[in-house]
Amino acid sequence: MGKRTIVPFGPQHPVLPEPVHLDLVIEDEKVVEAIPSIGFIHRGLEKLVEKKEYTELVYVIERICGICSFGHGWGYCHAVEGLMNIEVPERAEYLRTIWHELSRVHSHMLWLGLLADGFGFESLFMHCWRLRERVLDLFEKTTGGRVIFSVCKVGGVRKDIDKETLDEIVSVLREMEKELKELTDTFMNDFSVKSRLVGIGVLSKEDAIELCAAGPMARASGVYQDMRLTGHGIYNKLGFEPCVETAGDCYARCVVRIREIYQSIDLIEKAVKTIPEGDIEVPVKGKAPKGEFITRLEQPRGECFYYAKGADSKFLERMRVRTPTNMNVPAMVKTLQGCDLADVPMLFLTIDPCISCCER
Amino acid sequence: MNEKWKVQNFIDVEPAQLVEKVQDLKADGYRLGQVHCTKVEEGFELIYSFDKDHILLNLKLIIPEDEEIMSITGVYWSAFIYENEMQDLFGVKIKHMALNYGGNFFKVSQPTPWNPKN
Amino acid sequence: MGTLKLGKMTMRSLFKKPATLMYPVIPREWQERTRGHIAIGVDKCIFCGICQKKCPTNALTVDRAGGTWTIERMKCIQCNCCVEVCPTKCLKNENMYTTPSSEKIVDSFVGTPPKPKAKPKAEEPKEKKENGEKTE
Numbered sequence: 001m002g003k004r005t006i007v008p009f010g011p012q013h014p015v016l017p018e019p020v021h022l023d024l025v026i027e028d029e030k031v032v033e034a035i036p037s038i039g040f041i042h043r044g045l046e047k048l049v050e051k052k053e054y055t056e057l058v059y060v061i062e063r064i065c066g067i068c069s070f071g072h073g074w075g076y077c078h079a080v081e082g083l084m085n086i087e088v089p090e091r092a093e094y095l096r097t098i099w100h101e102l103s104r105v106h107s108h109m110l111w112l113g114l115l116a117d118g119f120g121f122e123s124l125f126m127h128c129w130r131l132r133e134r135v136l137d138l139f140e141k142t143t144g145g146r147v148i149f150s151v152c153k154v155g156g157v158r159k160d161i162d163k164e165t166l167d168e169i170v171s172v173l174r175e176m177e178k179e180l181k182e183l184t185d186t187f188m189n190d191f192s193v194k195s196r197l198v199g200i201g202v203l204s205k206e207d208a209i210e211l212c213a214a215g216p217m218a219r220a221s222g223v224y225q226d227m228r229l230t231g232h233g234i235y236n237k238l239g240f241e242p243c244v245e246t247a248g249d250c251y252a253r254c255v256v257r258i259r260e261i262y263q264s265i266d267l268i269e270k271a272v273k274t275i276p277e278g279d280i281e282v283p284v285k286g287k288a289p290k291g292e293f294i295t296r297l298e299q300p301r302g303e304c305f306y307y308a309k310g311a312d313s314k315f316l317e318r319m320r321v322r323t324p325t326n327m328n329v330p331a332m333v334k335t336l337q338g339c340d341l342a343d344v345p346m347l348f349l350t351i352d353p354c355i356s357c358c359e360r
Numbered sequence: 361m362n363e364k365w366k367v368q369n370f371i372d373v374e375p376a377q378l379v380e381k382v383q384d385l386k387a388d389g390y391r392l393g394q395v396h397c398t399k400v401e402e403g404f405e406l407i408y409s410f411d412k413d414h415i416l417l418n419l420k421l422i423i424p425e426d427e428e429i430m431s432i433t434g435v436y437w438s439a440f441i442y443e444n445e446m447q448d449l450f451g452v453k454i455k456h457m458a459l460n461y462g463g464n465f466f467k468v469s470q471p472t473p474w475n476p477k478n
Numbered sequence: 479m480g481t482l483k484l485g486k487m488t489m490r491s492l493f494k495k496p497a498t499l500m501y502p503v504i505p506r507e508w509q510e511r512t513r514g515h516i517a518i519g520v521d522k523c524i525f526c527g528i529c530q531k532k533c534p535t536n537a538l539t540v541d542r543a544g545g546t547w548t549i550e551r552m553k554c555i556q557c558n559c560c561v562e563v564c565p566t567k568c569l570k571n572e573n574m575y576t577t578p579s580s581e582k583i584v585d586s587f588v589g590t591p592p593k594p595k596a597k598p599k600a601e602e603p604k605e606k607k608e609n610g611e612k613t614e
Contacts, residue, residue, distance in 0.1 A: 327394075
């Protein structure tokens with residue numbers, strides 16, 4: 001038995017885009033225990049529910065995170081619509097689904113880039129982000145914003161996409177797919193990439209269920225769990241089936257996300273083919289009634305909870321967002337036990353941490 | 361059933377029965393979704409959400425502000441995040457937590473900022 | 479072998495145009511929908527103050543008596559909220575970003591507020607409208 005040392009990891013670290021701190025107890029280069037500590041950027045956004053009317057709060061909720069911004073906006077609107085019993089027009093649901101899947105494509109590509117950067121493959125990182133830029137251009141063209149879209153509102157969406165632009169989205173994505181295939185081939189088959197990913201940080205299916213992991217983290221361990229199966233949006237009509245891998249290591253998590261990019265492109269194409277004509281919003285007036293509603297959305301990072309509690313006034317009494325990273329931190333802490341110190345950044349990246357989401 | 365998100369399933373439970381109930385749910389194969397707290401007139405309203413096959417189940421309980429509640433980290437270890445969050449932001453008193461940060465989970469400038477009395 | 483998988487793409491990008499723009503030399507192409515900055519057609523503005531009330535960041539100040547419409551550019555988050563609520567549709571979202579600055583830019587526009595309805599035959603306002611006059 002070697003000597004135990006505590007190595008601090010973060011809040012400032014090259015692989016961490018956001019501040020989080022881990023105390024790693026090391027014994028002969030092996031991590032014995034890890035204690036996470038977050039809370040460096042807690043902003044208290046949920047408290048703003050008392051200052052903003054429910055129709056205005058969507059601007060705040062959208063700014064929880066820059067990458068899953070659209071998902072947060074949709075989740076919030078979905079929860080309030082459920083609370084107020086608003087039926088959203090079908091075209092709006094289609095448009096929301098298209099934007100949400102586009103967000104997934106861009107979020108996973110961003111993550112692939114970060115992963116490549118994490119194991120030191122700089123040119124792969126650059127190529128991932130170069131391709132991602134095309135998705136951002138599509139966002140700018142359809143919504144007006146590259147990061148914060150501000151298109152979701154309670155009762156529908158703010159902007160419509162015409163037929164030509166919808167077709168353009170599909171053709172751009174299909175064009176992108178060709179280059180993406182080369183990139184993903186590198187991720188899945190390159191010798192040096194595989195040696196950094198295969199067999200690292202295995203999370204067994206039992207542990208994933210026990211620790212309540214969410215999103216790609218759970219699916220990589222063989223858990224059949226995807227909130228798109230709950231039938232929000234139009235996923236029922238698109239015939240959606242989650243991507244599940246069984247290995248549970250870093251490589252499996254990478255593969256799940258790569259498969260989800262292709263799946264999202266297919267889903268967008270299907271949605272574009274079947275999108276109906278019609279209104280894109282219903283007028284929403286009056287107070288939010290007393291009551292409560294919980295809804296869940298599959299963000300790029302996993303399952304996300306939105307809880308809205310109305311108080312028969314223009315202001316909600318409580319808004320709660322539970323983000324996927326919250327749920328994946330315990331699972332990550334568990335997988336860190338027994339891994340090498342050099343693999344800690346890799347492992348940490350593969351949960352796709354979003355600390356801003358986590359603390360709100 | 362296609363629209364599983366419409367199912368809400370709010371069940372009221374007594375604070376004393378919470379841990380027992382959570383143990384039953386775990387044995388049934390439920391997964392912990394989230395725990396959160398709302399400040400209400402009577403004290404705190406806690407909601408524990410569980411999920412099985414994409415269907416929600418929510419346990420709801422109301423406790424007075426100075427009452428201690430039993431931690432569920434013995435059943436679901438990953439609940440420590442939510443319990444520390446409630447302890448830091450609202451000042452909910454939770455006993456026997458598996459991992460207690462003692463108010464330092466979130467770096468807040470004043471204790472229990474979301475509980476207006478302090 | 480599984481090595482040098484990225485070789486082809488690397489070689490291609492070596493001989494292709496760069497993916498980035500030489501930004502200040504080649505200007506950026508703006509999309510029609512880009513939310514860049516808020517512009518006002520101050521002639522049409524009736525100084526009702528709805529935009530000021532609805533603005534999520536309180537970046538707008540509407541002075542009804544003085545007939546000024548003021549925007550703090552650095553506070554504005556380009557959410558398009560004021561454009562949607564404007565009753566006369568005099569606000570518009572232009573697709574150019576505000577220029578970066580080391581100081582907080584405040585733009586003020588002067589227009590003519592409508593005459594109060596209570597006095598039907600009031601005298602004409604003496605000063606002529608000064609449209610879009612910018613003050614720092």
